[in-house]
Amino acid sequence: MSLLHRITWTSYLEFITFLLVIYYIMLGIRFFAGDISQLYNRICGNKPVAGNALPAALMYGEPEAAAAAPAPANSNYDGLPDDSMAEADELIGKIKQIILAAADKPFAPAVLIPQLKKLFRGHVSLKTSPHRPAINELVVSECERTGVAGLTEDEADEWWSG
Secondary structure (H helix, E strand, C coil): CCHHHHCCHHHHHHHHHHHHHHHHHHHHHHHHHHHHHHHHHHHHCCCCCHHHCCCHHHCCCCCCCCCCCCCCCCECCCCCEHHHHHHHHHHHHHHHHHHHHHHCCCCCHHHHHHHHHHHHHCCHHHCCCCCHHHHHHHHHHHHHHHCCCCCCHHHHHHHHHC
């Protein structure tokens, strides 16, 4: 009688199951060792191992006390004084009025440009403001939209100096 006749189907399936369990344990250790150790540490309440800890630059920390200081009452979210924003809004309104008024007249950029230069010279505090590029872009886009003049942002930027 051969050796295979003495093995029953039950013992064969138990042996195959045992081999599969060993195989999957080895795969888990090989490919998921870090995850398994983190799970174990979380369950047992151990501190993370130094190699698995996040670097300090990636860890979330509460903001410093100086950064948590309240902002002054007269400033907006950009850190600019409110009067700078109000002055920029006032200038934008005037620019739109001048360009719309010029849109009703025949094409005459020679008349429009001196008016805008004068308006810019009247708002000297905005000359160094971070609003200046946005205002220049507004002038160019409004002139293009209404067909009053074909300008570039560099031309509008030169008007601030006189």
